[in-house]
Amino acid sequence: VPETRLDLARIRAARRVIDPVFLDTPLYRCEALEPALGCRVSIKLETANPVRSFKGRGTEIVASLLAGTGSRAMVCASAGNLGQALAWSGRGRGLDVMVVASRRASVAKLDRIRALGARLELVDGDFDVARERAAAVAQYDGIRLVEDSADIETCEGAATIGLELADTVPSFDAVLIALGGGALATGVGHVVKVLAPEVEVICVQPLGAPAMTLSWRQRRVVTTESTSTIADGVAGRRPIPDVLDDLLLVADDAVLVREASIIAGMRMLLEHAGLVVEPSAALGVAAILEDRDRFAGRHVVTIVCGSNVDIDDYHRWVGRPTLARWDLT
C-alpha cells in the first residue's frame, strides 16, 4: 500500500456522506472511438450530475464535515468547477460559500457559481492568484478555506471514482487521468494502486500548463511563470508539495499533450461518443492520440471529468468550417 495521505477505509466511509447523485457514474466501453484510437476505450463519465464535473464528490465530504461543526461559511479558489460544486454542496446544508476566481475564468462556470447562490469575487491574474486571495479571505474572515488537492477531502472524493473503477469487470490495463492540482490523480491513483496494482496510472497535463508533470519528473516542486492552455481546469503554476509527494507514490507516468491534440480529443468525443466535454476531460484521448503505439491493443479507461464549457468557445474549438459554409448558403 503506497503511503500517501489517503486511506482506503476513509475513502469507503466517505461514500456514505456523498449525495448519491455523484456516485456510481456510468462506466462503459465506447467502441466507436476505438478504430481511430487503436485500443479498447472505456469512459468513466463524471458529467451527468448537477454540477457537470467530478468535484461534487469532494465538496460533499467537505460540506458534510463542516455542517457538523459550528462553522457556517467556507471559501475556495476555483477555475470554476470546484466553485460550482462547493456552492451546490454548501447550499444544501445552509452554508455560506464564497468563491474566488480569475476574471478570465470560463463565463459559463462563473454564471453557474452565481446561480447556485455563492458569493463570487473575481481577481486579476490567474488561478494561483485566486488561491492567494482565497487564503487571505479565509484568514481575515476566520472561515474555512477549502483548498483543492491540498485538503484531503477533495482527494478522498476523487478517490471514490477509483473504488468504482476497481470494481470493473473485465479489468483494464491503464487509466488516464487529467492532472491539475492533483486531487483526481492522487485520489484515483491511490485506490487503483491498492486494489488493482497491475493497472498503469497515467496522468495527463497540457504542454501549456506542465508544472505538476515537471515536478513529478524531477521529484521536486517545479513552478512555472505562466500557463497557456484552453484546459482551464488544470492550469496551475504552483504544485502543492504534499500532493506531489502522493503523486510520486501512485503515478506510473505523467505525460504532456499539445493543444491541437486536446481539441482533436474533444472533437472525437463529440463525433464518436456524442459527448460534449471541457478541454480537461479530453486530455486522456489526447494522450492516446499522441502515442498510439503505447496503447495499441490495450484496454484503457479515460475519466471524462467535466463538461462545463462556454458553448461559443466549444463551437470555435470543435466547429467545422465546411458546415459553416453550408449554413451561409
Added chain:
Amino acid sequence: VPETRLDLARIRAARRVIDPVFLDTPLYRCEALEPALGCRVSIKLETANPVRSFKGRGTEIVASLLAGTGSRAMVCASAGNLGQALAWSGRGRGLDVMVVASRRASVAKLDRIRALGARLELVDGDFDVARERAAAVAQYDGIRLVEDSADIETCEGAATIGLELADTVPSFDAVLIALGGGALATGVGHVVKVLAPEVEVICVQPLGAPAMTLSWRQRRVVTTESTSTIADGVAGRRPIPDVLDDLLLVADDAVLVREASIIAGMRMLLEHAGLVVEPSAALGVAAILEDRDRFAGRHVVTIVCGSNVDIDDYHRWVGRPTLARWDLT
C-alpha cells in the same frame, strides 16, 4: 393496477438479466435549464452506455431469453436504435442478428449496426416498410422476429426505467416520455401508475408523426399516410393495437410538438445541459417549451432516451449562423 400486458414482478425480475451497464442511469436535476423552462427539470439520461439509447434494456431481455432456447438468430426492423441494441445484446451471447432498416435511416445508426456485427438489409420506404420486410424474413428463415413495442420484453426493458424513477426522492409531478411505437411510454407509464400514481404520465410525439397520439385521442388505431419529422426514432405510421390498449390505460396525456420546438429543445439541452441528444430525446423539453403554463413551478422529469445522431445533421439543426460567420473570417 392498470391491466396492461405488463407486470411489476416480471419487470423487477427482468433487471437481473440486463447487463448492469444499462441500469441505474443518471437522474439529476438540471437547474441551468430551469429559468428558460419555468419549472423544475430533472433529466433521466439513457445515453451513457455502449449503444447510446435506452433500447439495450429491452434487447438484453430478448437476447437472454433466446440464448436459453435452441434458437441462434433473430431479426428486427429498426430506425437504428433497436438494431444497435439488438446487435450488441446478440453479439454478447453468440446470436446472429439481422436488422432491416430504411435506406433513409441515420447513417450514424446504420454504421454502428454494421460495426456491432449485425447483418443489415436496407429497404426502400420507411420504418413501417422495414417492419413488413423483417416479418417476412423471420417467417422465411424461421428465426425470431423482435418487434419493438409489440414484444413484451421491449416494454419490460423500458419499464425498468420506471422502477428507477419511482425510487426518486424527492418525488416529481410529471414525466415526459417520447412516444413512438409505445414501448417506452407503456413500460415507464405502467410502473409509474402502479408505484407513483399521482405522477402525470405525458407522452410526446412530433406533429409530423402523430399516428399513436391520434390513436390515443380517438381510442382506436389511426394510421397516417406518411411521416415528416427529424425525430427518426419515433416516426411510425401504423400503431400496434395491443400497445395502444396499454397506452390508453397508463398515459394521462399525449401531446404533439412542432419541429421547431424539437430543435429548440436540442439546442437548449446542448447549451444549458451540455448534452448532445437525438431529436426524439428532445421531445420532452419541446413539450415544456410549447406549454410553459402547464408546467409552471412543477417538477418534471424528462427521459433523454438517445443520442445517436449524424453529427452533420446535428450541427445543421442546432448550429449558430453567427459562429459560422466567425469561422470564415
